Amino acid sequence: MGKRSFEILDVTLRDGSHAMKHAFTEEQVRETARGLDQAGVTYFEVTHGDGLGGSSLQYGLSAVDELKLIEAAVEECKSSQVSVLLLPGIGVKEDLQEAVKVGAKMVRVATHVTEADVAAQHIALGRELGLKTIGFLMMAHMAPVEKIVEQGKLFESYGAEVVYVTDSAGYLLPHEVKERIAALKNELTCEVGFHGHNNLSMAMANTIAAVQAGATYIDGSLRCLGAGSGNTQTEVMVAVLERLGYNTGIDLYKIMDVANDVVAKYMHRPQEVTGSSLIMGYSGVYSSFLLHTQAAAQKFGVDERDILVELGKMKAVGGQEDLIYDVAQRFALKKSSLV
Ligand SMILES: C[C@H](O)CC(=O)C(=O)O
Ligand SMILES: [Mn+2]
Numbered sequence: 643m644g645k646r647s648f649e650i651l652d653v654t655l656r657d658g659s660h661a662m663k664h665a666f667t668e669e670q671v672r673e674t675a676r677g678l679d680q681a682g683v684t685y686f687e688v689t690h691g692d693g694l695g696g697s698s699l700q701y702g703l704s705a706v707d708e709l710k711l712i713e714a715a716v717e718e719c720k721s722s723q724v725s726v727l728l729l730p731g732i733g734v735k736e737d738l739q740e741a742v743k744v745g746a747k748m749v750r751v752a753t754h755v756t757e758a759d760v761a762a763q764h765i766a767l768g769r770e771l772g773l774k775t776i777g778f779l780m781m782a783h784m785a786p787v788e789k790i791v792e793q794g795k796l797f798e799s800y801g802a803e804v805v806y807v808t809d810s811a812g813y814l815l816p817h818e819v820k821e822r823i824a825a826l827k828n829e830l831t832c833e834v835g836f837h838g839h840n841n842l843s844m845a846m847a848n849t850i851a852a853v854q855a856g857a858t859y860i861d862g863s864l865r866c867l868g869a870g871s872g873n874t875q876t877e878v879m880v881a882v883l884e885r886l887g888y889n890t891g892i893d894l895y896k897i898m899d900v901a902n903d904v905v906a907k908y909m910h911r912p913q914e915v916t917g918s919s920l921i922m923g924y925s926g927v928y929s930s931f932l933l934h935t936q937a938a939a940q941k942f943g944v945d946e947r948d949i950l951v952e953l954g955k956m957k958a959v960g961g962q963e964d965l966i967y968d969v970a971q972r973f974a975l976k977k978s979s980l981v
Pocket of ligand 2: 837
């Protein structure tokens with residue numbers, strides 16, 4: 643098949659966990675893992691949507707222990723390798739050691755875009771454990787290009803082999819992705835990656851911009867299964883990038899088969915750009931807040947778009963899920979004082 647132009651890393655079994663309310667079954671994971679492996683994906687990610695240790699009241703309880711799911715995915719693979727996500731503070735170093743015992747071969751250590759310094763020990767541990775180790779700068783729209791370069795350099799100095807620009811809110815436009823990726827490519831010696839969300843229908847355009855600016859790791863999910871409107875659609879990305887003349891190393895029919903015959907069957911709903919996810923992209927809100935916001939809006943009888951616009955103004959970041967309920971309650975009180 644020749645040398646791949648870049649790695650397409652599939653996040654269906656991790657970012658998709660948000661859309662599945664963290665209720666993946668072992669059988670769903672096994673079937674998806676088998677399909678990804680047969681299609682020729684080098685790496686795919688499995689954990690709770692908020693990474694190792696994410697199962698909690700704050701983020702949502704997992705239906706099945708993530709270590710069991712990681713182990714099941716590993717067992718299904720002949721050549722693909724399983725990655726885990728780790729947000730320092732949500733997951734701890736012991737969680738990573740346990741994931742390695744069941745077969746994880748890659749770790750992506752994720753921090754808010756201005757907080758790379760909290761990842762030093764976790765990145766060092768990833769390298770010590772012999773894992774492919776990646777730094778993941780979330781909410782990348784919230785920092786100017788120079789800040790992203792500064793934070794990327796920190797990740798690289800701790801040992802990250804790839805630094806990601808992560809458009810957690812699906813807010814970035816192609817020219818903004820291009821300038822961020824190009825700046826990291828210029829200033830870092832390690833590889834650069836891109837992870838997109840489709841809240842403004844820009845995920846594919848942003849992915850193309852990232853690749854053209856030099857990204858060599860790009861994320862996607864099957865049928866877009868992910869937080870908010872989901873991610874760049876893996877199987878479509880394969881077709882588009884092959885059309886552009888790149889070698890993805892992935893079999894198009896096989897990746898389509900796992901998307902349509904496996905993932906489409908268990909998705910709770912199609913991944914669409916809805917009123918709420920559109921507002922997330924427009925206001926720069928963390929995509930993982932979607933289902934929490936819908937639940938809060940329902941509980942307090944308020945419009946979920948108002949909550950999201952307010953969270954955007956407050957510049958709320960991952961980990962502040964409790965704010966969603968505060969804001970919803972505030973709107974409900976305001977509404978009741980008006981009647
Ligand atoms: C914990 C988040 O879901 C990580 C991610 O995929 C993003 O920020 O986007
Ligand atoms: Mn994501």
